[in-house]
Amino acid sequence: MESVSSPLRCFGECHTAEKYTDDGVETVTSVEQRKVERSIQEVVSVYKQIHSLPPTLLRDQHYQYLKKGLRHLSDAYECLDASRPWLCYWILHSLELLEEPVPTAIASDVCKFLARCQSPTGGFAGGPCQAAHLAPTYAAVNALCIIGTQEAYNIIDREKLLSFLFSVKQPDGSFVMHIGGEVDVRSTYCAASVASLTNIMTPTLFQDTPTWIVSCQNWEGGLGGVPGLEAHGGYTFCGMAAMVILGKEHMLDLKSLLRWVASRQMRYEGGFQGRCNKLVDGCYSFWQAGLLPLLHRALFKGGDSTLSLQKWMFEQQALQEYILLCCQNPAGGLLDKPGKSRDFYHTCYCLSGLSVAQHFGNMDLHHELIVGREENRLVIVFSSLQAPSHPVYNICPEKVAQAIQHFHQLPVPVPAQKEGSSACNTTTDHS
Amino acid sequence: SEDPKQLIQDRKEWADLEPVPQDDGPNPVVKIAYSDKFTDVYDYFRALLKNDEKSDRALLLTAEAIELNAANYTVWHYRRVLLQALEKDLREEMRYITAIIEDQPKNYQVWHHRRMVVEWLNDPSEELEFIAEILSQDAKNYHAWQHRQWVIKEYKLWDSELEYVEQLLEEDVRNNSAWNQRHYIISHTTGYSDPAILNREVQYSLKQIKKAPHNESVWNYLKGILQDLGLSSHPGLLEQILELKETHCSPYLLGFLVDIYEDFLENTLEHHEEVLSKALELCELLAREKDTIRREYWSYVGRSLQTKYGSSDSSTTTSAPGSDSGSVHQETPCSS
Numbered sequence: 001m002e003s004v005s006s007p008l009r010c011f012g013e014c015h016t017a018e019k020y021t022d023d024g025v026e027t028v029t030s031v032e033q034r035k036v037e038r039s040i041q042e043v044v045s046v047y048k049q050i051h052s053l054p055p056t057l058l059r060d061q062h063y064q065y066l067k068k069g070l071r072h073l074s075d076a077y078e079c080l081d082a083s084r085p086w087l088c089y090w091i092l093h094s095l096e097l098l099e100e101p102v103p104t105a106i107a108s109d110v111c112k113f114l115a116r117c118q119s120p121t122g123g124f125a126g127g128p129c130q131a132a133h134l135a136p137t138y139a140a141v142n143a144l145c146i147i148g149t150q151e152a153y154n155i156i157d158r159e160k161l162l163s164f165l166f167s168v169k170q171p172d173g174s175f176v177m178h179i180g181g182e183v184d185v186r187s188t189y190c191a192a193s194v195a196s197l198t199n200i201m202t203p204t205l206f207q208d209t210p211t212w213i214v215s216c217q218n219w220e221g222g223l224g225g226v227p228g229l230e231a232h233g234g235y236t237f238c239g240m241a242a243m244v245i246l247g248k249e250h251m252l253d254l255k256s257l258l259r260w261v262a263s264r265q266m267r268y269e270g271g272f273q274g275r276c277n278k279l280v281d282g283c284y285s286f287w288q289a290g291l292l293p294l295l296h297r298a299l300f301k302g303g304d305s306t307l308s309l310q311k312w313m314f315e316q317q318a319l320q321e322y323i324l325l326c327c328q329n330p331a332g333g334l335l336d337k338p339g340k341s342r343d344f345y346h347t348c349y350c351l352s353g354l355s356v357a358q359h360f361g362n363m364d365l366h367h368e369l370i371v372g373r374e375e376n377r378l379v380i381v382f383s384s385l386q387a388p389s390h391p392v393y394n395i396c397p398e399k400v401a402q403a404i405q406h407f408h409q410l411p412v413p414v415p416a417q418k419e420g421s422s423a424c425n426t427t428t429d430h431s
Numbered sequence: 432s433e434d435p436k437q438l439i440q441d442r443k444e445w446a447d448l449e450p451v452p453q454d455d456g457p458n459p460v461v462k463i464a465y466s467d468k469f470t471d472v473y474d475y476f477r478a479l480l481k482n483d484e485k486s487d488r489a490l491l492l493t494a495e496a497i498e499l500n501a502a503n504y505t506v507w508h509y510r511r512v513l514l515q516a517l518e519k520d521l522r523e524e525m526r527y528i529t530a531i532i533e534d535q536p537k538n539y540q541v542w543h544h545r546r547m548v549v550e551w552l553n554d555p556s557e558e559l560e561f562i563a564e565i566l567s568q569d570a571k572n573y574h575a576w577q578h579r580q581w582v583i584k585e586y587k588l589w590d591s592e593l594e595y596v597e598q599l600l601e602e603d604v605r606n607n608s609a610w611n612q613r614h615y616i617i618s619h620t621t622g623y624s625d626p627a628i629l630n631r632e633v634q635y636s637l638k639q640i641k642k643a644p645h646n647e648s649v650w651n652y653l654k655g656i657l658q659d660l661g662l663s664s665h666p667g668l669l670e671q672i673l674e675l676k677e678t679h680c681s682p683y684l685l686g687f688l689v690d691i692y693e694d695f696l697e698n699t700l701e702h703h704e705e706v707l708s709k710a711l712e713l714c715e716l717l718a719r720e721k722d723t724i725r726r727e728y729w730s731y732v733g734r735s736l737q738t739k740y741g742s743s744d745s746s747t748t749t750s751a752p753g754s755d756s757g758s759v760h761q762e763t764p765c766s767s
Contacts, residue, residue: 023643027603028570029603084463106460109459109460133504219656225577270724277607
């Protein structure tokens with residue numbers, strides 16, 4: 001196990017040479033990129049002068065921020081009133097990464113709240129009395145699995161969840177996010193994640209889904225939200241992770257996907273961008289960097305013998321430095337980039353990305369590279385899929401194993417209805 | 432008509448309806464400190480939903496609810512139900528959604544709603560101009576591009592799009608969304624199989640490379656359009672790139688050379704050792720000096736090429752780092 005307490009990559013003399021070369025042709029893209037680089041340079045130079053200590057994860061501050069948010073949020077969160085299960089998941093997952101236990105009482109309160117978010121027709125909604133939607137469904141199931149008590153597992157109505165999934169399934173293999181809603185590759189990940197964790201996968205549920213996901217891979221090597229769109233980190237993660245769950249990852253062009261994602265790490269900032277020629281953002285520490293463990297496993301499964309045994313195919317140290325130096329709010333919480341406000345989404349995904357960057361391998365072969373002090377180390381984010389451990393679900397591996405074990409004792413529900421409610425369904429879905 | 436500044440509970444038009452407070456339970460979690468206005472509007476929205484009320488005042492209320500949280504997809508769905516049940520003027524709805532999108536262009540629900548209205552009207556005539564307006568404020572807005580691709584495909588509005596893409600690339604040659612759109616249009620119209628088209632695109636790309644050699648988008652585009660046919664199959668390309676290497680070098684050019692050499696190895700039997708050695712040299716240069724952030728990746732590429740194309744005598748350094756030399760199959764990370 002290495003603890004890099006001395007030379008930071010961003011302090012190196014070669015670091016400034018990594019700044020953006022605009023070839024004397026200024027465009028909006030290059031101007032914005034250079035602005036960000038200047039702000040990163042500022043952060044790094046301040047850090048050099050003030051801190052004699054190695055970069056530190058502000059555990060206590062993040063813990064206080066998360067602990068409070070799990071109960072109370074300011075009116076700034078009105079815009080997330082249709083995403084409250086997400087808030088539960090982002091906060092609970094961040095706490096588990098920090099190895100902070102959730103008191104039994106509050107865990108039970110989360111269960112009861114999520115039960116109120118469950119729709120009478122199956123699936124979970126963004127809040128009580130709202131319509132079911134795949135994104136809060138994904139978040140609610142993940143949050144309940146993190147809690148991992150019998151009470152939590154029992155909240156999920158598996159039969160109704162299955163019928164909800166069928167109700168949003170489209171003939172071409174894709175899923176709409178909710179009745180009357182939009183299609184994009186996020187929905188396939190949300191559906192595959194909850195179906196596999198709760199053991200409700202039927203032979204037809206994901207028929208044609210892998211083919212549809214493959215059609216989202218484009219000329220750049222990454223995946224877009226729907227076929228034809230620009231390759232994007234969030235959608236690429238969703239597509240790849242869904243394919244891993246469905247056991248079909250080899251249908252993708254893994255080589256060009258690898259080239260695309262490796263190219264998304266910013267040479268100066270160290271963090272990842274979501275799309276080519278766009279700006280770094282802390283959340284891509286997970287959506288993008290999290291692809292590398294998935295690819296590593298997929299390539300290995302495909303017979304590749306030249307994979308590293310110690311490192312992921314991205315610069316782990318550089319990512320950790322970006323997160324620790326540039327993405328922490330001193331009062332707690334993490335963020336996109338310097339100058340942006342903290343929020344629970346960025347807290348979750350910056351910490352998740354930090355964990356990916358710190359740990360290589362699975363339980364059998366574990367290799368750690370912790371930047372800064374030993375106390376910065378986070379819990380591993382990987383989950384086991386029969387053998388290897390990788391961040392498919394983005395909850396801790398023990399919780400995945402436990403949930404799968406629990407739900408596999410239960411029979412797969414018999415689908416009451418087949419796929420088919422089209423996107424033009426106009427009936428209201430309310431409780 | 433109603434005064435939007437007044438709380439619903441104080442408006443006489445709503446006196447008959449009993450508001451439904453949100454029931455978070457006795458010990459709420461992630462409890463948002465809603466403003467009085469927010470609570471008021473949503474308490475009445477819940478009441479409408481409960482009664483399945485289909486009325487003009489309900490439609491007005493959805494607008495207020497949307498203004499407070501445009502991401503509430505339940506409200507949007509209800510609004511669509513009302514528009515159809517009350518047979519509202521969809522032209523007016525287009526004006527409404529236009530204003531909302533201008534104000535909040537990075538929201539999923541607003542764009543989906545616009546798509547539904549366009550479909551109901553079966554009228555895309557305002558779309559390209561509207562989307563262009565949004566893109567003029569943020570040339571990479573993902574939702575805008577998604578909507579644009581849908582409109583163009585659905586209503587077969589391909590004709591003027593390449594011209595529009597060229598205009599955007601003129602403004603910012605680094606706009607990756609525009610490069611993607613270029614690929615989208617050409618793939619769906621002429622395709623890249625016609626050598627005249629492919630050559631036109633290759634020449635266009637080389638021209639943009641010469642202007643701004645460190646623009647990753649154009650290098651990706653060039654590779655993207657040539658990879659199906661094979662990078663090594665395009666006559667004279669290698670020579671042109673090697674020439675550019677002298678005056679317009681970049682990590683992207685070097686990576687592109689690796690790709691050409693790899694394709695050559697894949698498709699030809701001659702000069703294997705020479706080509707492989709050039710490819711490996713480039714991978715090493717990229718890993719060590721020119722693209723160090725991707726050191727692990729380039730080292731992997733080098734090892735893969737060596738394993739795949741190296742002769743058995745020269746495989747002394749193919750083992751992945753961390754293993755006993757030669758015993759690549761032991762203790763690999765994902766042992767089942």
